[in-house]
Amino acid sequence: MFITMRTRKSLGDVRQRFEEAAAENRFAVLGVHDVGERLRAKGLSFDRKFYVYEVCNPVSAKKVLDTNVRIGTALPCRVSIYTDGGEVVLETLKPTAMLAMFGEPSLDGTAREIESAIEAMMSTAVR
Template identity: 35%
Template sequence: MFDYTVETSKNISEAIYSLEENLKEEKFGVLWMFDIKDKLQEKGLEFESDYKVLEVCNPHEAQRVLKENLLVGYFLPCKMIVYTDQGKTKIGMPRPTALINLANNEEIKKLAQDIEVRLISCINKSI
């Protein structure tokens, strides 16, 4: 699977708050949060599900992977999604290892695996 997604009993605001707090423990910060539902509705398009895209980054990790290969910057920052689906709140992300395999570099794959484990831990603590 290219993604890691879990369901939580929290509402979307609680899930985002919890995720942000857990990301801080791993030295990841939210650079930007994009509200897709609001943007689509602003453009006159119907979209009922709350759908927030968080772009997260740990500057030290970004530096580590960029030193290995500048093209890895195409995958940065990491995206995390918090959304509702049929009344249930979900938290997920594309797996860094799934994307980084395209770079075909063993050292970067190791770094991506470490980052993925830490981000999954943040998601799991946010449930």
């Protein structure tokens, strides 16, 4: 259900490498949410760094939306990058699992391609 990778590299390095890997895999970073900062700004105690990246491959997104516009509720793909003790964790829901909920078998190949690309991006970031 999840793809999870861990590293002892610095958070800044992992984030930079992830953004570079996204571009190399023809994914746009549509947004980066600093969840930890937002929680702290609201007066809540949250002592780890936690970012949510929204990434999208426009060609794949168009194919998915042309097949079933309701899948837009699951777009864009999200990858969390956060600290856990001395490690940095990258984590995402598997696109194959998410798209399976919509019952569109014609998109199975597209889901596998997206999943492979995101996994490659994450792998590059942790190396």
